[in-house]
Amino acid sequence: MELDALILSRIQFAFTVAFHIIFPAFTIGLASWLVALEFRYLTSGNILFKNLFKFWVKVFAVSFGLGVVSGIVMSFQFGTNWSRYSEFTGNILGPLIQYEVITAFFLEAAFLGIMLFGWDRVGNKLHFFATCMVALGTLTSAFWILSANSWMQTPAGFRVENGVAVPEDWFHIIFNPSFPYRYAHMVMGCYLTTAFAVGGMSAWMILRQREEPPAKVAGAKVSLSMAMWFALVFVPVQIGLGDLHGLGVLKYQPTKLAAMEGNWVRQDNMPLRLFAIPDQEREMNHYEIAIPKLGSWVLTHAYDGVVPGLKDVPRDQRPPVWPVFFSFRIMVGIGFAMLGLAFWGLYLRWRGRLFENKWFLRAAMLMTPSGFGAVIFGWFTAEIGRQPFVVYGYLRTADAVSPVATGAVGTSLATFMIVYAVIFGFGSYYLAKLLRKGPEPLEEAARGGDFIDGNRVDKKPKRPFSLPDESLEGGPGRKAPPQPAE
Secondary structure (H helix, E strand, O other), X not given: OOOOHHHHHXXXXXXXXXXXXXXXXXXXXXXXXXXXXXXXXXXXXXXXXXXXXHHHHHHHHHHXXXXXXXXXXXXXXXXXXXHHHHHHHHHHHHHHHHHHHHHHHHHXXXXXXXXXXXXXXXXXXHHHHHHHHHHHHHHHHHHHHHHHHHHHHOOXXXXXXXXXXXXXXXXXXXXXXXXXXXXXXXXXXXXHHHHHHHHHHHHHHHHOHHHOOHHHHHHHHHHHHHHHHHHHHHHHHHHHHHHHHHHHHHHHOHHHHHHHHOOOOOEOOOOEEEEEXXXXXXXXXXXXXXXXXXXXXXXXXXXOOOEOOHHHOOHHHOOOHHHHHHHHHHHHHHHHHHHHHHHHHHHHXXXXXXXXXXXXXXXXXXXXOHHHHHHHHXXXXXXXXXXXXXXXXXXXXXXXXXXXXXXXXXXXXXHHHHHHHHHHHHHHHHHHHHHHHOOOOHHHHOOOXXXXXXXXXXXXXXXXXXXXXXXXXXXXXXXXXXXOOO
């Protein structure tokens, strides 16, 4: 593979989008998690939920900021590295991105400050409304971004005029054939990402309960319980959404489906390939392990269903098979690992040992990054699978790149890597410090008028984003010197 401007531009965009997608995948789910915590507090009066809210809202703020920064940097590449793509799609994708700005960003900007800093300055109802609006803003942002990306996968509602896409029907552009399934699948993926991140961090706190105050352990148990209930209900829903999405890929992007399954020849009794090593040059698979006929049933819901093959199209219209084939299997494997952990948690809950089984807690801790992995590998499957097109069937990736020198792209890629390492290194350090510290004592979450164990609290609130008094390594941080006794 020659490292020309096209390959380097693709690597650069893949690098920036892989960093960016981590943060929206977390904050979309985390915003709704904050809504759930505040709702539980307002309906039950249990200060524990408010304490958890004040902890996770700090994590949300840092993650949201990193997501905004990485998203802005990523968007600049449309003009620098992909000018021909911008020229072809500008009449369609430009308005869609603008809709995101005037709906989602304005909504988030209007209420984010109230959510982060306003609970001790406004009433409970107004603050809860602000939290709901921020969560709605994240879902609205995902709506427009997924609509734009889905249009690139299954373009509709336009015509090509003088080499440029011209809109004809905005309803069909926005609600293109793959959009409903992709949006539902992505949003559910974000929710599960948050659920397993929260559950994993909570399991870690429970495992360290001898070193933690009782209030923090109690909050961790509540968080783990809520996360496992959510996973038990919605991991099967996500698997069902994935199945519906697969039927759409079969109909509208058959070559992508053939690459996902490593299927070279169209057949009506395709086996379910559990493992294989695709050989794109020889058009065959090595070391294949498969279950007869089951692949046709999974993909078409009929044992004799016809599954397209890669040989149905010329070689220059096929995506790279190896990364698509394995990315898809990694994503599916993570999904079934999530399902297994959720059912394990249900069994332990029935036995009354959800918080005592150390093997389960360690497994939950190991699954903390599982949602991020599933989202990233699912994104790889979708984006690499539509190659060699950037707009499926209309614009090839090779024809979308800017006429820039290879050296310029290589320099910008190296610069991005250095800058990202610094910025996201510090951001990750701060997040790790917040997560290691965990929720504050219940007295820190309460404000004047709240009650703890029947005692009324009358004090000024703590600064909402003050750093923990404890270093990342767990040692004592800098504290104020002791005051002389009166």
